[in-house]
């Protein structure tokens with residue numbers, strides 16, 4: 001089992017980077033092992049919980065299943081890429097002010113999904129929010145506060 | 161000097177206004193959690209670290225004939241493959257557990273459930289370790305197995321363990337030592353007055369049996385531990401544990417070392433819910449690391465969590481005598497707890513929750529029996545509520561059925577029988593600071609009980625239901641804390657409470673900040689590290705706000721006293737007249753110094769520490785053997801009531817909970833926002849255990865051990881409205897009047913929903929969960945037209 005390593009290059013949170021990946025390495029493994037980014041994290045490992053969410057070319061993927069090799073030439077955004085220096089992005093701000101988390105293990109995935117939702121729909125209804133986030137699980141069941149956070153972030157973003 | 165309080169410390173009713181208590185400040189770690197940077201043990205990598213992958217038993221009960229590790233060992237990149245026999249070379253008696261020393265680090269001689277760890281493959285590459293684990297083969301001689309808790313308790317042929325091995329920590333288990341030919345790990349008995357006489361006084365006697373299935377914690381951060389040898393004589397364990405102090409003492413005991421050679425530290429936990437208590441992977445990684453002299457990490461997969469720890473399946477038999485007027489005269493309860501193959505903390509659940517099995521009612525005559533039972537299933541332990549939700553499921557479904565039969569309003573029936581402040585509970589302990597009546601009143605108004613209610617039409621029928629449960633905080637347990645003021649006036653709290661999402665860091669910071677006149681956001685809370693933080697029994701059972709909160713408060717008070725002694729000189733004032741606020745100390749004269757300047761006044765530069773320590777252990781009288789009576793069974797009581805509104809589709813059996821209200825007596829909340837979130841989180845977790853969750857077994861094999869087949873609530877499953885109502889009371893012995901709250905939201909959810917379903921469509925569900933199939937079958941049976949396979 002010493003698979004051929006492949007050299008890939010891609011954009012990671014705005015920076016051009018390169019990595020050596022084996023065919024079976026997942027995106028989450030690569031981000032953790034080679035870039036020390038732990039915001040996308042494996043929980044179910046089956047594409048069911050959303051803890052491993054990463055944005056690849058503007059679309060959310062399950063980083064536990066998405067193979068690292070496919071990141072070649074892609075534009076990758078993780079939760080670590082949202083804040084501008086000290087300045088949190090509006091969705092992160094809203095998760096803080098509404099306490100849209102408890103243990104925080106699912107939070108990166110929710111924040112990335114909410115960002116994606118609000119790009120498409122600046123003023124989602126509660127029903128739209130629920131459907132959009134239905135692929136993300138939170139065992140602490142902070143759902144009511146997550147919904148409040150989405151409304152709060154939407155309000156801020158509409159003002160900007 | 162350390163401030164140690166044995167007796168409940170009366171709260172000094174100081175200045176009527178507090179500045180930090182009752183404030184919903186955001187969590188201290190907010191930023192780290194929304195940027196993905198929060199520290200979890202999940203993230204940890206150490207130089208030279210090996211990954212372990214566990215090879216698990218495929219049979220529920222069998223004698224190990226042979227374990228073949230050759231192919232695994234030959235795989236390139238494999239560092240070692242370790243079996244139970246190898247472990248025994250290092251530790252002659254490698255059995256652990258909080259109540260019984262029954263669980264081997266890796267199986268020895270026998271396996272007792274499907275999924276039990278048998279061997280571990282180690283490699284620098286986790287994929288290679290996994291591949292190697294798949295190459296291990298084992299041969300077993302099948303033994304007969306037992307799965308059902310009632311059958312196992314009565315078994316005369318099949319025994320999971322040859323002899324009982326109580327750990328010796330709990331006096332009420334000692335007499336079980338060496339007992340053979342039984343699967344009953346503990347039989348707890350409570351007798352209050354004469355239950356037979358109570359039944360004789362009754363006009364009616366009701367009997368029902370209720371069941372709950374095995375369910376799983378599924379914390380999203382799967383259980384993970386890393387052991388790091390520090391030479392041959394010392395070890396650091398980094399672990400996602402809720403009980404670092406216990407891990408230290410138990411690993412030290414196994415190794416025959418003093419505790420000071422084992423360091424156990426944690427980080428944030430990605431959820432715990434009781435799964436990460438006592439020993440899970442810690443003994444295994446410790447032994448492996450010492451054997452291979454390298455750091456070893458084992459992270460479970462979500463599937464493996466189902467094989468590691470679950471919540472007890474139960475069978476509860478209730479019998480109640482009641483007068484025509486609706487007064488309960490007697491209640492008898494027998495509860496069987498399916499503990500799986502290893503006792504874990506099950507015997508504690510059996511006793512500590514068992515004594516509340518008659519419910520929060522004032523009943524003259526009570527007889528309770530509660531059995532912890534070994535079976536050939538994965539071990540069961542604590543899960544948010546410590547057995548209470550299973551009991552409330554039974555007694556509140558039962559209570560509702562009785563009210564219905566008597567044609568008394570269910571809320572009025574409960575109100576008439578409720579245990580009030582100042583009355584004795586079934587153990588004989590007089591209840592104090594318990595807001596049962598207030599909780600029922602608040603529930604009544606939140607549910608608009610008694611007002612007209614839309615019953616739906618056509619195939620969608622609506623109903624509403626209520627339930628109330630209570631719990632005694634586990635006793636006796638100890639917490640210690642240190643509060644340290646540094647030379648620049650900044651403050652750190654050293655405490656062994658694990659923040660697994662419940663917000664304890666923030667609450668401890670608020671308590672210290674309140675005493676010392678600081679901004680809580682500026683206080684840092686040092687995460688559990690047994691080389692640094694004082695002993696804490698564990699983060700469980702909603703005990704931390706009360707126990708650790710008291711310890712932190714005492715430590716902060718001691719630090720403040722020292723600060724005042726120094727400041728008194730600097731400010732030329734009587735120390736007893738000084739006050740703190742806004743990071744400074746003020747004298748009645750109006751003179752003021754910052755805390756940093758006070759410290760500087762004695763250390764002459766930015767240097768030194770002002771350290772306060774606190775330790776807290778409430779009083780306790782253990783229940784007497786035989787009748788379970790005690791005059792001091794618990795330091796505080798928690799009360800939680802739930803109201804549910806549901807829609808039942810009579811064509812499919814599907815139940816939709818449209819409104820879920822939970823009302824809790826939380827004492828004085830330190831941070832109402834966090835309290836509300838804990839209540840809602842608990843209620844919604846229990847919603848999963850009510851509506852969909854059940855681990856299904858086929859000959860002991862869990863067949864749905866994946867989030868694909870085991871359905872936990874998602875955002876689409878939560879009610880249109882989820883509401884938590886805080887009944888502010890005062891726990892007079894708690895820190896600033898607070899009591900625990902982490903489990904209260906779970907207590908009464910399941911029966912409230914089943915009672916609402918009964919209200920809507922007239923059928924009673926006795927076994928959780930309330931899947932569409934279960935409800936539909938019940939509807940068909942009620943129409944005398946059962947589904948064919950049931951005829």
Ligand code: FES
Nearest residue numbers: 043045047048064
């Ligand atoms: S870990 Fe990838 S979806 Fe759950």
Ligand code: FES
Nearest residue numbers: 102103138139140
């Ligand atoms: S905050 Fe714990 S899983 Fe969502």
